[in-house]
Amino acid sequence: MKALYKKSKKAYNMSLEKGEDLLPGDDEVIVKVEAAGICGTDLKMYQGKYYKYNLPIILGHEFSGYITSIGKDVKKLSKGAKVTAQPEVSNCGQCNMCIIGKTNICRQKNRLGFEQNGAFADYVKLNQHQIHVLPDEVDILSGALIEPLAVVIHAFRKIKISPSDVIHVIGSGAIGLIAMLVGKANGAFVSISGLSRDQEKLSLASKLGADLVVEADNEGSSDVIMQHTQGNGADIVLECTGTAAGVNAGLELCKASGQYVQVGTWSESLNVDFMKIAYKEIQVMGSYSHTKIDWLDSIKLIQNKKIDVSPLIQDIYSLTDWRKAFQKAETGEKVKVVLKP
Ligand SMILES: [Zn+2]
Ligand SMILES: [Zn+2]
Known part of the structure; x- marks a missing residue:
């Protein structure tokens, strides 16, 4: 598969390469990425202005796609499902914040596009607990904007x-x-x-x-x-x-x-x-990031037509044109630039 790797924390050090083929673990699924938004943090990482992430890494943490394969312990999800996913692969589950449900501010989080490979690739591997199935009323592009919507819903709480x-x-x-x-x-x-x-x-x-x-x-x-x-x-x-x-x-x-x-x-x-x-x-x-309830409410808001995020997607580039996409995002002219692998 094609994947966009950041290999050093220096500015602009990114390249499209052949990534390893992904196989799901027992409780994991593989998702074919359909749309992945470039967020302000991705841009800062690209520009060498943000350093808290592991190397080498595939960036991208706001996306949507379709499940292509599932692990043997995955019971509630099926192949072909239209989904988005929370970036948190895991948190410690034991600190005071995790205990009271504020997993968003746990200090030991593993997130897609920061500590683990993200969605600027043909496929992404996810744990089943990260997945949110998108209802019919939520189109695939809007699905890629659930993450920033969840950031805002968290703030409104x-x-x-x-x-x-x-x-x-x-x-x-x-x-x-x-x-x-x-x-x-x-x-x-x-x-x-x-x-x-x-x-x-x-x-x-x-x-x-x-x-x-x-x-x-x-x-x-x-x-x-x-x-x-x-x-x-x-x-x-x-x-x-x-x-x-x-x-x-x-x-x-x-x-x-x-x-x-x-x-x-x-x-x-x-x-x-x-x-x-x-x-x-x-x-x-x-207000920082989001928790599961923010995701559930965000999906509901789009499904019930209370919020329409689709006009915010102003430019779509193929993954092979990633350089143009990041250059466009850098101009700051567009609200949201999306990569389509
Ligand atoms: Zn972001
Ligand atoms: Zn914790």
Whole structure:
């Protein structure tokens, strides 16, 4: 099979090679990958800006496909099933976080595309517990976006939300746009900010229902949010960039006693005005990755047509054109670039 390997942590050190043929262990399945999204973390790994992964490795952790073979102890899955899968192959199962069900923040996780081979390949090997069968209403491309949707659903679990709330989403990438969609599905007024160079993504945000779209790097952009909220600020801020500028804007635009969720991540520490949290009694919450319930709810949201993630897939490349796909993803013009092995 063809597989896209990263062989060193240096920038751009990736190549399409012949990978070993995969056979399922007793409780494993092999999935023919149909669509695999390039996420911000994949891009940082490609650019040599993110280091927490094993080598050599096949990247890719958000994907969908069809089961082609199953191990002898796999009873509830069958060949041909349309599926997606959680990246966590395993967690320790014993730490305090695993015990209370917060497996997403276990410190000994094995994940596809980080510690184990991922989905930028013709086939991927998975443990049966990772698999989610996709209902008929969830098409194969949308199936590849369940993972980022689950990230957002996990973040929404942190907040109390009512239809009269104003939510401000910072960031116009896939996570930001999905956060906007989930905010709208909750009945809230949702504003979203991106940079002026993100025109294409910001106009997509408008088209998909954002109530207010602002260019964060334009002077007076915060005034628009403040004016709309009678000078109070947003009830809820979802920060989806993980940058100092994003965090500072988020704390500025969050109303006193409002809720702020840090969804975006960065591998370096940021210089932010932490005192705003005290002076405004902002309720700050962190959100990281997802757990099984977030996946089940994400699938339900697409199945029941409450959320449509399909417009976010803006470019599809074959695996052999991976270089073009990563170059396109690097421009930041498109919300989601997908590889189709
Ligand atoms: Zn990701
Ligand atoms: Zn654990």
